[in-house]
Amino acid sequence: MSARRNVTREHPAVAVSGPVTAEESAYAQRVIGDVLATVDHAAERLRARLSPYGGYDTTAFTVVAQVNVAVRARMIRVQTAAPTVREAIEQAAAGLLLRLHRLDQHLAAERSGDVGFVAGEWCSPYPQSPIGLAGPRTAAGRIVRMKDYHLAVQTPDSAAFAMDLRDYPFHLFVDDATGGDALVHRDGATGYSLHRSVPAPAPAGLTVPLTIQRWPAVPMALARAVQLLNAAPDRRFLFFTDPRSRRARVLYRRFDGQFGLLAPAW
Structure with a gap:
């Protein structure tokens, strides 16, 4: 994928929930915008969300970052979880770059008429324990x-x-x-x-x-x-x-x- 040839330089709007600072929101806009600047095609419908989750144990805290963008009428979404806002943002940006590269390869294969399926690397954004974010639970999920x-x-x-x-x-x-x-x-x-x-x-x-x-x-x-x-x-x-x-x-x-x-x- 060639570097920084995108026709758009628009940074995504970051919808913030919970105790996320304006500085952290600006960091998300900058890091994700830099990734999107590497795309050859216009990026549309840009959205990013940072959602901090605290568990029943007040020492447990995880930030979930989600990025959504449409490129060539294909919707790309990345979701990651990390202990801090910056880590979640950086992991989401890395995952977004991988998927943009995957789409670029797929579009090139479509143009050549040689489209096959190559399994993409994937790591679950969830913590090792599915209930790790909520901490020990005494009540059933609903x-x-x-x-x-x-x-x-x-x-x-x-x-x-x-x-x-x-x-x-x-x-x-x-x-x-x-x-x-x-x-x-x-x-x-x-x-x-x-x-x-x-x-x-x-x-x-x-x-x-x-x-x-x-x-x-x-x-x-x-x-x-x-x-x-x-x-x-x-x-x-x-x-x-x-x-x-x-x-x-x-x-x-x-x-x-x-x-x-x-x-x-x-």
Whole structure:
């Protein structure tokens, strides 16, 4: 990737929550802006957020940095967690540079007609213990955020690439081969797994190194999903289907130890 040829020099607006100083916000703008200045194409819809989390133990404190930007109509997202604001910002900037480079390689391959899937390096932004940010918990986690959105119709290849660019541990989509909801996530011997909401044969002609879950997602009530995730503190998410609609849902663990729910929009 060539250096500093971007047509834009706009720095991202930093939305700050919690005890983050103006100096730290300015540092985030400068460091992230310097990374975006290396991009050959215009960077749009720039957003960065710094969110400090304190646990039940007042000595536990972690800063989560998230950066979102669109380049060539591809959404790139990076999320990192670190003990200090500066470390979180610097890790997010490093992760953003890696994903911009990955996109640059992919676009070059598209132009040459030789597009394959190269597994991207990924390190979970979560602490070693999923409940490390919240400290010791005496109460069960509960759903504090629900998000529904229109799922993209994709191949597992394109879904896995989108997951890499967006720094997700999983990506919910509609499988173009079956028309059913599906999930790619980071797991298995290959590093990537595919789980679908309907029974289907293994997909053919893919370039992503997938481990295929042979069984479809289990239908269950939301209350049961919450119960199961609370019973498995090392598990980061649960993929299941609504018993009535048979549409997929993902219950996931947030940085604060509570749960979020993803579901398709009708």
